[in-house]
Amino acid sequence: MQNSSQNRTNRSKAIRRLVIWYRRNSAVTTLVDTAANSASAASNVAGTVVSNAGSVVTSAGSIARSTLQPLVFDPLRRLQSNENGFEKISIQDSERLWVAVDGMGGDYAPESILEGCLKAISRLPLKIKFVGEIQKINTAAENAGLNEALLGAIDSGNFQLVPSGISVGMDEEATVVRKKRDASINIAMDLVKKGEALAVYSAGNSGALMASAIFRLGRLKGIDRPAIGALFPTKDPGQPVLVLDVGANMDCKPAYLHHFALLGNIYCRDVLQVNHPRIGLLNIGEESCKGNDLSLRSYELLSSDKRFNFEGNCEGRDVLSGQFDVVVCDGFTGNILLKFLESVGSVLLDVLRAELPRGRRGKVGSAFLRSNLKRIKKRLDHAEHGGALLLGVNGICVIGHGSSKALSVVSALRIAHSAASHGVMEDLAKLQDSEILSV
Numbered sequence: 001m002q003n004s005s006q007n008r009t010n011r012s013k014a015i016r017r018l019v020i021w022y023r024r025n026s027a028v029t030t031l032v033d034t035a036a037n038s039a040s041a042a043s044n045v046a047g048t049v050v051s052n053a054g055s056v057v058t059s060a061g062s063i064a065r066s067t068l069q070p071l072v073f074d075p076l077r078r079l080q081s082n083e084n085g086f087e088k089i090s091i092q093d094s095e096r097l098w099v100a101v102d103g104m105g106g107d108y109a110p111e112s113i114l115e116g117c118l119k120a121i122s123r124l125p126l127k128i129k130f131v132g133e134i135q136k137i138n139t140a141a142e143n144a145g146l147n148e149a150l151l152g153a154i155d156s157g158n159f160q161l162v163p164s165g166i167s168v169g170m171d172e173e174a175t176v177v178r179k180k181r182d183a184s185i186n187i188a189m190d191l192v193k194k195g196e197a198l199a200v201y202s203a204g205n206s207g208a209l210m211a212s213a214i215f216r217l218g219r220l221k222g223i224d225r226p227a228i229g230a231l232f233p234t235k236d237p238g239q240p241v242l243v244l245d246v247g248a249n250m251d252c253k254p255a256y257l258h259h260f261a262l263l264g265n266i267y268c269r270d271v272l273q274v275n276h277p278r279i280g281l282l283n284i285g286e287e288s289c290k291g292n293d294l295s296l297r298s299y300e301l302l303s304s305d306k307r308f309n310f311e312g313n314c315e316g317r318d319v320l321s322g323q324f325d326v327v328v329c330d331g332f333t334g335n336i337l338l339k340f341l342e343s344v345g346s347v348l349l350d351v352l353r354a355e356l357p358r359g360r361r362g363k364v365g366s367a368f369l370r371s372n373l374k375r376i377k378k379r380l381d382h383a384e385h386g387g388a389l390l391l392g393v394n395g396i397c398v399i400g401h402g403s404s405k406a407l408s409v410v411s412a413l414r415i416a417h418s419a420a421s422h423g424v425m426e427d428l429a430k431l432q433d434s435e436i437l438s439v
Contacts, residue, residue, distance in 0.1 A: 103132030105204020116409020174207030203400030226392030280314030387412030
């Protein structure tokens with residue numbers, strides 16, 4: 001009986017300590033009050049049971065441990081799992097659009113690219129022409145256990161394997177696409193040119209992709225240099241900002257940035273559904289007199305063009321503020337900005353992991369924050385955005401990160417589908433006809 005009394009006392013002290021700790025976290029006060037009341041009631045019931053039969057203590061302890069164990073986990077670690085937030089939906093075959101995929105492009109190709117494509121056709125209204133070296137694709141499918149899924153997708157008519165020759169390596173010069181005419185990226189581009197696919201996706205050599213797009217598809221009339229446009233998260237989770245160029249043009253002229261603004265305005269309006277996109281020029285200050293020669297001359301061009309809504313200079317701290325819908329810059333600056341943002345999500349999660357209380361109490365407390373932490377990761381993780389659009393060529397091209405895995409592939413194909421289904425190329429063709437792109 002004395003042991004039972006001591007157990008009740010220890011249990012009560014533990015509950016009081018947890019309640020005190022939780023009450024210090026205002027974000028979970030309501031949940032804690034409910035949990036504390038439930039815990040007190042459970043404690044009273046347990047005390048009654050123990051007083052009536054000491055042998056029930058062990059049994060009750062086992063039940064309690066098995067019941068509470070699922071709640072004692074590290075939510076930050078769970079965030080690193082394959083949960084990605086995509087929901088499977090019912091898709092009609094008539095809604096599906098053909099997309100060509102460079103299956104050999106990327107650090108983890110073809111295995112991760114293939115896995116992402118197979119997931120995409122079950123979650124997005126797509127059909128995929130997977131271009132690559134057939135033997136390597138079959139070997140990768142077997143090693144990854146994707147044979148059954150691959151055969152099922154082919155039988156359903158939603159997936160086709162298109163053979164190609166030796167692919168372009170990640171470390172090769174962009175101009176090698178002229179020599180390797182049957183490389184997977186060239187074959188994929190040809191499918192778009194022939195109208196057999198509405199968009200192309202590759203996580204391979206970005207320089208080679210850009211060269212292939214220019215050689216095979218051609219530039220839009222009036223556009224001197226295509227630009228890579230990437231979507232960055234902002235304070236508003238439903239409204240990202242389009243930043244371009246993020247890597248296609250290291251050295252730019254003012255006319256290039258002017259064209260970037262025109263292209264970004266069209267994409268933001270048609271795909272992101274922003275009626276009057278706010279255009280900003282990345283600079284070191286808000287004043288029109290700030291910046292280098294490129295910034296000053298570009299400011300004059302952008303501010304004098306009445307075809308879009310130019311809001312002025314955008315400082316680095318304002319890129320993610322939600323004040324702008326499109327931000328233009330040269331490719332050198334944009335690529336640094338892109339790579340910096342990609343590191344933010346993982347660094348933030350590491351900081352949270354280090355700062356959250358350790359031990360059982362920390363894990364139980366952070367369990368209440370799991371959904372919040374999951375949303376934070378989803379908004380900051382570059383894999384959730386997947387790819388960037390190559391704007392300015394006569395076709396829809398999506399460039400994936402070289403380290404893309406399955407989630408990134410699905411996200412990039414979602415971007416490709418969105419661009420293809422919203423008539424971006426049709427609007428650009430109208431602009432060419434009216435010569436609105438001429439400076």
